[in-house]
Amino acid sequence: MTKPKVLISDKMDPNAARIFAERGCDVDVKPGMTKDELIACIGEYDGLAIRSATKVTADVLDAATKLKVVGRAGIGVDNVDIPHASSKGIVVMNTPFGNSITTAEHAIALIMALARQIPAADRRTQAGEWPKNDFMGVEVTGKTLGLIGAGNIGSIVASRALGLKMKVIAYDPFLTPERAVELGVEKVDLGALVERADFITLHTPLTDETRNILSRDRLEKCKKGVRIVNCARGGLVDEVALKDLLDSGHIAGAALDVFEVEPPAKDHPLFGTPNFICTPHLGASTTEAQVNVALQVAEQMADFLVNGGVTNALNMPSLSAEEAPKLKPYMALAEKLGSLVGQLAHGDLPKISIETEGAAAQLNQKPIVGAVLAGLMRRYSQSVNMVNAPFLARERGMEVREIRNEREGIYHTLVRVTVETSQGSRSVAGTLFSNGAPRLVEMFGISIEADLEGDMLYISNTDMPGFIGSVGAILGEANINIGTFHLGRREAGGEAILLLSVDSPVSADLIDKICKVRNVKRVQPLKF
Numbered sequence: 001m002t003k004p005k006v007l008i009s010d011k012m013d014p015n016a017a018r019i020f021a022e023r024g025c026d027v028d029v030k031p032g033m034t035k036d037e038l039i040a041c042i043g044e045y046d047g048l049a050i051r052s053a054t055k056v057t058a059d060v061l062d063a064a065t066k067l068k069v070v071g072r073a074g075i076g077v078d079n080v081d082i083p084h085a086s087s088k089g090i091v092v093m094n095t096p097f098g099n100s101i102t103t104a105e106h107a108i109a110l111i112m113a114l115a116r117q118i119p120a121a122d123r124r125t126q127a128g129e130w131p132k133n134d135f136m137g138v139e140v141t142g143k144t145l146g147l148i149g150a151g152n153i154g155s156i157v158a159s160r161a162l163g164l165k166m167k168v169i170a171y172d173p174f175l176t177p178e179r180a181v182e183l184g185v186e187k188v189d190l191g192a193l194v195e196r197a198d199f200i201t202l203h204t205p206l207t208d209e210t211r212n213i214l215s216r217d218r219l220e221k222c223k224k225g226v227r228i229v230n231c232a233r234g235g236l237v238d239e240v241a242l243k244d245l246l247d248s249g250h251i252a253g254a255a256l257d258v259f260e261v262e263p264p265a266k267d268h269p270l271f272g273t274p275n276f277i278c279t280p281h282l283g284a285s286t287t288e289a290q291v292n293v294a295l296q297v298a299e300q301m302a303d304f305l306v307n308g309g310v311t312n313a314l315n316m317p318s319l320s321a322e323e324a325p326k327l328k329p330y331m332a333l334a335e336k337l338g339s340l341v342g343q344l345a346h347g348d349l350p351k352i353s354i355e356t357e358g359a360a361a362q363l364n365q366k367p368i369v370g371a372v373l374a375g376l377m378r379r380y381s382q383s384v385n386m387v388n389a390p391f392l393a394r395e396r397g398m399e400v401r402e403i404r405n406e407r408e409g410i411y412h413t414l415v416r417v418t419v420e421t422s423q424g425s426r427s428v429a430g431t432l433f434s435n436g437a438p439r440l441v442e443m444f445g446i447s448i449e450a451d452l453e454g455d456m457l458y459i460s461n462t463d464m465p466g467f468i469g470s471v472g473a474i475l476g477e478a479n480i481n482i483g484t485f486h487l488g489r490r491e492a493g494g495e496a497i498l499l500l501s502v503d504s505p506v507s508a509d510l511i512d513k514i515c516k517v518r519n520v521k522r523v524q525p526l527k528f
């Protein structure tokens with residue numbers, strides 16, 4: 001088997017390359033490539049490991065014909081076009097915890113640096129001055145810290161700030177009252193936060209809701225003498241308003257680790273402003289954090305490329321190492337059932353329901369649902385997989401329902417897929433043998449057992465003597481060997497189904513011929 005090939009395109013701790021190699025991947029390390037260089041070579045790779053410098057834009061992804069996974073050694077994925085990656089079936093992963101402590105410590109360091117104006121005092125002292133009277137600082141003890149965003153990093157900042165005897169108030173619409181109590185912070189709205197905080201620190205992602213969250217208007221409403229720290233993302237704070245309000249003295253100090261445009265222009269308006277401190281996006285830059293994120297991203301990506309395990313993916317459900325072996329046979333079954341209804345159903349499919357029963361209902365449903373959709377969506381495009389299938393289903397306005405029934409029916413475990421078609425609802429179901437082999441057990445309410453494998457022929461007819469012989473004779477005359485033969489019927493003389501596996505594809509002429517056999521309603525070649 002050929003090894004998956006991974007490109008590390010940013011400066012990354014060497015542990016990443018070591019882990020990739022140890023886990024069975026070929027790895028190239030090429031930091032600092034231009035976009036054109038990246039586009040020229042990305043077609044060779046199955047995996048791309050990045051930090052923040054590589055911009056994984058739509059044109060890079062379009063050139064990435066083999067790419068299966070982009071792994072971000074870090075948290076923010078704003079340098080990856082995730083919707084485009086999803087539409088191309090490429091998994092995007094990050095390492096959500098590896099650099100949280102380090103970044104929280106950087107925020108605390110900047111709070112302390114602002115409180116005591118350490119960078120300016122250092123600069124002037126080293127320049128030969130002794131400006132003892134110019135640097136009157138403030139204590140942080142007893143001061144109010146306003147936290148905007150109380151997720152992984154925000155909550156670590158809160159615990160450190162409480163240790164420094166600050167009072168912490170937090171604005172985060174997703175922070176529950178219970179979690180606020182657990183963190184020892186007071187949950188407030190944004191208006192109250194800006195009015196009360198002596199220091200404000202931002203720890204949200206950059207989204208449509210958070211962009212410019214500290215706008216000019218909000219900055220003007222801040223308590224006079226506030227000090228502001230942003231170690232999250234550029235674009236959260238209005239940089240021009242920040243400059244004006246630092247100049248006017250309304251804001252006493254500001255520290256930015258991140259900028260709206262990185263690197264910022266040499267003549268950025270904030271540069272040279274008294275009481276302004278900045279660092280070049282160093283939030284995650286400690287030895288510990290870089291080892292953590294490098295190890296983690298390489299482990300996650302190699303696990304995905306080599307074993308199919310999915311951890312910390314942003315565009316598909318996770319699949320832990322323990323779950324993966326249990327879920328894999330279900331995903332194979334689910335994909336076959338999805339593919340079967342997808343090949344047989346006519347017209348648009350506005351609704352699909354995926355029902356699990358018995359053992360299947362006790363598992364993580366997301367990968368099962370994703371696999372059904374991947375099988376089904378292949379009727380529209382061969383390049384569908386579990387990543388882009390839910391996205392394509394949404395795009396087509398398909399309503400997806402999940403139903404779990406933990407009680408066993410006649411099968412120990414069952415997956416049923418039902419689609420609404422223009423001719424009413426159509427349903428197929430399958431189970432797993434104890435060795436994990438998938439087996440179709442029901443089609444359109446008729447019991448029928450079959451392996452869905454290779455080239456097959458579906459024939460629906462009215463049950464009558466001699467029918468099987470007629471079909472067998474047509475295939476035999478055309479030298480098409482029948483591998484397996486499965487029959488099911490609603491009742492004697494009623495609606496019947498024949499599923500055949502054939503050793504070679506059946507031509508359109510032959511299908512026409514079978515269609516003409518008496519009482520045949522439909523003949524459809526299938527491929528699995």
Ligand SMILES: NC(=O)c1ccc[n+]([C@@H]2O[C@H](COP(=O)([O-])OP(=O)(O)OC[C@H]3O[C@@H](n4cnc5c(N)ncnc54)[C@H](O)[C@@H]3O)[C@@H](O)[C@H]2O)c1
Pocket residue numbers: 074075076077096099100103148149150151152153154171172173174175203204205206209210231232233257258281282283284285
């Ligand atoms: N400077 C750096 O080098 C560096 C390093 C690591 C992370 N980061 C950035 O730090 C940020 C936070 O990372 P994290 O790991 O804590 O993320 P997280 O997802 O754990 O936390 C983000 C928090 O923001 C909250 N939030 C979302 N929308 C909000 C809104 N409109 N108003 C207020 N809160 C909102 C969420 O509820 C969540 O609790 C991210 O942008 C990440 O990219 C920067």
Ligand SMILES: O=C(O)CC[C@@H](O)C(=O)O
Pocket residue numbers: 051052073074075076077099281283284285
């Ligand atoms: O890789 C870095 O140095 C920055 C990482 C940081 O911005 C993140 O979001 O994790």
